[in-house]
Amino acid sequence: MSSISTELRQAFLAADVRPTVQRYAVLHHLLRDGVHATAEEIFRAVNRQDPRASRATVYNSLKSLTRAGLVREVISEGKAARYDASLRPHHHFVCERCGQVEDIAWFELPAGKQALGARRVRSFEVVFRGVCEKCGGSQPRTGETT
Ligand SMILES: [Zn+2]
Numbered sequence: 001m002s003s004i005s006t007e008l009r010q011a012f013l014a015a016d017v018r019p020t021v022q023r024y025a026v027l028h029h030l031l032r033d034g035v036h037a038t039a040e041e042i043f044r045a046v047n048r049q050d051p052r053a054s055r056a057t058v059y060n061s062l063k064s065l066t067r068a069g070l071v072r073e074v075i076s077e078g079k080a081a082r083y084d085a086s087l088r089p090h091h092h093f094v095c096e097r098c099g100q101v102e103d104i105a106w107f108e109l110p111a112g113k114q115a116l117g118a119r120r121v122r123s124f125e126v127v128f129r130g131v132c133e134k135c136g137g138s139q140p141r142t143g144e145t146t
């Protein structure tokens, strides 16, 4: 899919970050696979494609991407932090049984604005917690993939 490479190129440009091979690979993995991966999982995925990618380089790339706002730390829950590409705004659902993190389609919270007063908000996201469909969520639906 060439649209992803276009999106990635534009994101690097907009954030004014040099798109090194490793940074590109890290962001590409997070965006294309829609995963919420730990640093170790990202390293393994990138290393599988490019065996020359060392753990230190991948971890450093992840750090610079996070600093630049292209990647965000989603949830750690006392365990290893999970990372997500932050180019497309969305909310999250965390299953308290299996630990699965799912993307929830973006929606605004117009009612919340008043509560913030004069504070200037740069970004926000909602994290829902509960039981996912696989673990027996309230309305099991079939044939639905995301
Ligand atoms: Zn679950």
Ligand SMILES: [Zn+2]
Pocket: 036, 074, 084, 090, 091, 092, 102, 103
């Ligand atoms: Zn996500």
